[in-house]
Amino acid sequence: GLGAYFGVFDGHGGVQCADFVAKNLHRRIVGALRGGREAAPDAGPPTQAEVENALEDGFIQLDKNFLQIASRQLINAGSTAVVALYCGSGPGDLSMYIANLGDSRAVLCRGGKAVRLSEDHKPSRRDERNRIEKAGGIVAQVQGIWRVTREAFTERDRRERVWLAVSRAFGNVRLKDPNPLVINTPEIRVEPVGEDDLFMVMCCDGIWDVMSDQEVIDLAGEHWGDPNEAAAAVVRTALQKGSQDNLTAQVIQYAWQSDHAKDMIAKWLETEAQRKKEVEELEEDIDMFS
Template identity: 30%
Template sequence: MGIYLSTPKTEKFSEDGENDRLRFGLSSMQGWRSTMEDAHAALPDLDTSTSFFGVYDGHGGKVVAKFCAKYLHQQVFRHEAYTAGDIGTSVLKSFFRMDEMMRGQRGWRELAVLGDKMNKFSGMIEGLIWSPRSGDKTDQVDDWAFEEGPHSDFPGPTSGCTACVAIVRENQLVVANAGDSRCVISRNGQAYNLSRDHKPDLEAERDRILKAGGFIHAGRVNGSLNLARAIGDMEFKQNKFLPAEKQIVTANPDINVVELCNDDEFLVLACDGIWDCMSSQQLVEFIHEQLKSESKLSVVCEKVMDRCLAPSTAGGEGCDNMTMILVQFKKPSAESACASSVDKSSTASDEVQDDSKPADL
């Protein structure tokens, strides 16, 4: 059977939700792939004023994506910087924290639980698609204490995942990204990328990879991974003389902070299974057209996947797992004019001139 099925699995996991500030719809579809390795998180009420959305695209297995969908937003919420109002720092630290938590005895145990195991309570196969429910609590005490045991020296998973996260608090939007999932905002019908696709051939990525002792072959890190940043993939993070942000592959996210305004209509987070088939502008235009006749946002997401699904596996594009979250702003939080630019103080260098580059707003 290989990496592709003989016929695609077109059943979709879809969900809708809302609060007084925004509404969202999401959908995930396995498609032609032999396994579903995407996961996501959609919590419109992370706290009373904050919404959290994340897309996690796994590779080499599903467990790291599921781990992030379960724990990353909890770590953001619990970090001291979050309490102080510094969302950017809290989410940055939480990306690195995922790698730390997946090491050792407890990390090994948790990844084993999130694997392909039968749930003894429900009788269902564990999480072909994993998503925390919007009512999940984030205030449980969990310091992830060190545990001794037969797997205490577990270095972490060799599989990994991309992570693209959007956090909305009042007028502020914070986007964090590591990998090639993407966040796009529609402003007056124009698509603006709020994240950059971290591919090995980008100059900043290539420089880090080579300095850390890695190489690039056929557009892949060490000839195997077609991403330059990811959570997990611990085999690429073993240089004991370098900090986490300078390893061959790093979980270090670009952070983009945007002030929302009246012209902002909706936000899209999606894995590369969508972006391989449609440009950011094409997707924004497609969504605008669908919203003329469809009010349920999850249905709009489903239509995007049907549009992207390839008729066969011959071409490669349209054959990947697909996950998409569509967030529509109900009304601007303030009568504000759009800012002239995006705060890109934490983003990578701007040498890219393609659709993956974060644009000035």
């Protein structure tokens, strides 16, 4: 059945949308799942299709709820989202459902390697740009960042123009009404939890802007057994690397892997250290040769 649920929500234009989504999204997802099973409530564990439909319906319905509030109260805030929902009877029979809007990202540690579980929704992504332009929107670089906006037909349009660096998100009423340029349909990925899967990291873009997927996985792996410290180390490192954005990291460790996790992590960190040493020696040889 349904198990643990985790999420990261990165607000923009105010905190109202991110707060609303963080407090209510899981309720909408569960409500959508129950609503879809009313005809057969005792049909056993939900199917993959039922869970995927509940995730999509939950995202879309919650966004409609927020947009109604935002229109009445003149709120222009929005939020990204990346959530993980675990389903199954336990280790060996567990799948994770990853759903996302925007550029907050989920990355899995599988045998020491980073496996990206979500794809960022950026206006520069070819499929996203095509969709936006077909809907009448504009995609352009502003201060070095690709953004989406509406055409400005009047002076007021130009004054109130909104430029957004993500192509899917909750909220952002000005980019959804009357025609949605930024959409609320999540991309969903289903992944079985395997025997080499040790933990997952979920972060907002302030982390990923300055750290690679593998860098985050390596750093979090050094703190196996203490997910709070692992997350704190990721945030500290992103800050040291000069990230100017807000920083959120969440590390979900699979405790049932404890018996062999430390050995596996030690081996991959040793291998990575050896690889870095070889690269440094090669660079020294090149410098000397130059």
